[in-house]
Amino acid sequence: MTTNPALVESPTVEVDDVSKWFGQKVAVSNVTCSFGPGVTGLLGPNGAGKTTMLRMLTGLIRPSQGGIKVLGVWPRTSPSVYANVGLVPEEAAVYPSMTARAFIRYAATLAGVADADEAAARAIDTVALGDAADRRLGGYSKGMRQRAKVAAALVADPQILLLDEPLNGTDPVQRLHLINLFRQLGDEGRTIVVSSHVLDEVERMSDRVIAIVDGRLAAAGDIAAIRRAMSDIPYRVRVETDRSRVLAARLLEEALVHGVTIDDDVLHVETGDLAALGRRVPVIAGDVDARITVFRPEDASLESVFRYLVGRR
């Protein structure tokens, strides 16, 4: 049983004290973490080191220090492991003169899939590329190219799927489809690592997050747990009641309440102990004869976690 939230019980991908520098620039610094079945969000602002990390996981670039194992081996020296790894890179990475179907079939053939045509057709269905599959990739929109790349990564039915900003350029319908697809693949027991700087997307796709800021591991674990760990900043709770001013005045007398603001009769209460506040508010509301209609933490979202992590550095 591991207690380090950056590590998982049954890892398929292990990162051990990895650093990567390009000349004087340190892109990734002393990161230790692991990934297992399910969807993990690799989160960080642009330039944080996410792409470098994903490229190291696939063996495209070598760590300057430390080690990486994918299914127990370093992919560069054991290319057979790539039969179980799919990558959707952020950059174009498609052959513009190929049709999407030919591109995906090419990926299947290179992966050693027995019936490449059948596998390509299945992957095209999975990403709902449909009739567009027989058009050249050069004429595709960015969103369609993303789906073609996802299909090419999925065509060999990999156990591990690494996705670098996979939703870039997709429209809302495509985005929803891909998010549901990644969740489904994660639920099937595959290891899905999705990098993104769009916090809402990561939150919708993954339960677990590895946050990288300035090349360093800033936080890891499930989103709520990360938020709980940030005990040095107050929680912000939204309270809606029919007697907002009376309740606010009464709450300010409580030691566990750091502050209260009123905005259109809605209370925003700051506290260092969310659980204690949750127990105390109903009691106080009863004392002042107020009816509570909403009691909801406002900042357990990834957005606030991310803002905090970036701001802390």
Add this chain to the structure above:
Amino acid sequence: MRASLAITTATIRQVFGIRRALIFGFAAIAPALVFLVSSQTLADEAALNRLLAMVVGLYFPLLVPIVSLIISASALGDERRDGTLSFLVIRPIPRSAISGAKFLGAALVVGALNGLGGGALGLMYGLETGVWGVLIPLILGGIVAGTVYTALFVPLGFFTDRAVLAGLAFVFVFENGVVSALSGLSALSPWRLGLSTFAALAPDSVAADLVDFGAVNLSGLGSTTLRAFVVVAVSIAATTMVLRRRDLA
């Protein structure tokens, strides 16, 4: 094997689109067309001199290197520039299979174009004089030179975005400048390996006349073939090593 074949096929399509096929196809037969236009009224001996002028002045030192350079440099260079190299290398196939298949795809296209060029020139000479002894040597000479150039320029395209510029410098400064001045270095010149193949296989009378066109210090067929094999083997090994060791994205 299926994967290598797929990479070779994809490479052929990648480096040899319709536009390139038209441009380089026309360029390949240009020496033959020049020969055709300029040798209409010549006697056999003058026609042979005109042929050798084409062979030593246009086909081997100019056409073969330029066609080979542009086709070969794009085989891996385009993959790197377009970001598709990552698509290729994260497959369960050895890096040696990738470098071998990329080389083979480029070499087949280069060989076909240079073979076409040499074949067209030999064909025109045969039609003009009734002598067909230079047809096959010209085709094989072009293929040998093209293969060696491919071995040099495929990895060059991977290493630098300016592969064409670097390749042109190699051809015009080193081969056509330095080696021309210091004929002892001729073994280091790929187009001279092609010319050596041509000289070794062509009728003796043709080979003897080559000296008048400055073609000296040519190697024998065995030595040329061995050198070509060594360059190809070293090139594939070096490309494989780079694909294994260098950061690829």
